[in-house]
Amino acid sequence: MxxxxxxxxxxxxxxxxxxxxxxxxxxxxxxxxxxxxxxxxxxxxxxxAREALLEALLRTNFDELTARAAEVESTSPPGDALRLWLRDFVTCTANYRGVVTSMMQAIEDPESALHNSCVTMRAAGTRLLSRAQDANLARADLDGADLFALASALTWLGDQPGLETRADHLFEVIVSAILTDHAG
The missing domain is CATH 1.10.10.60 (Homeodomain-like)
Incomplete structure (x- = not known):
């Protein structure tokens, strides 16, 4: 260029x-x-297209989230790693208001410019969830798609007028629903 x-x-x-x-x-x-x-x-x-612009903006952030998953996987206990990565996911995606809808559509559409980035990021989260499940620290009835949907819901909550101040509390509620009583 x-x-x-x-x-x-x-x-x-x-x-x-x-x-x-x-x-x-x-x-x-x-x-x-x-x-x-x-x-x-x-x-x-x-x-x-707008989606190409979003993909270019988000690719770097999603790549960083994928790398962050590998980092916390190797440096933190399974439950802590999952919690840290979920916090990073919400923080990163909350930077762009309204991105949740685009992400949820893109992950289901292989033709979407955002599809590969979303799939790779979801796979990174799924590895962390599986690791926590293997350690009996996370609910066994969740999969990567569930985790991605819950993390996206947390981002969406932060986008809603009047709920911004409740976002941290709601994050803890959702995380406590994912992690079992054995998690610390």
Missing amino acids: RADARANHDRLLAVAGAVITEQGVDASMRDIARQAGVGLATLLRHFP
């Missing part, structure tokens, strides 16, 4: 991240382009 094209690409991602953080995933593509100081055609040349 040419240097000016790379600069436009990077500026578009930075601006899109800020705009989507503020306005949510349905933010105007035209507004993103305008705030980045480029035309809509330039934005669409780099990101031909």
Whole structure:
């Protein structure tokens, strides 16, 4: 990619991240382009659809969550690792208002630009859940899809007006439903 094209690409991602953080995933593509100081055609040349832009923004975050799962898996007891990763998942995905719906749709749609990132991230969480289950620290009747749905629900709760202040409490409620009494 040419240097000016790379600069436009990077500026578009930075601006899109800020705009989507503020306005949510349905933010105007035209507004993103305008705030980045480029035309809509330039934005669409780099990101031909909103989902492609979201995928580019989220891929790095999802890759970091996948790496974080491996890190906590190797450094923390199973229950603690699962709790830490769930907290990181909620924190990361809460950065972009409204992303939960896009993630839930993408994981079911192999044609989605977000699909591979979501599947890889869910697999990382599933490994942590399985490890906690093997140690008899997590409910045996949950699978990776359940964990992804519950983690996504936690993010959604934080997006709801009036529930932001309850998010930490609700996180603990959900985690206590996932982890058994044997977890510490």
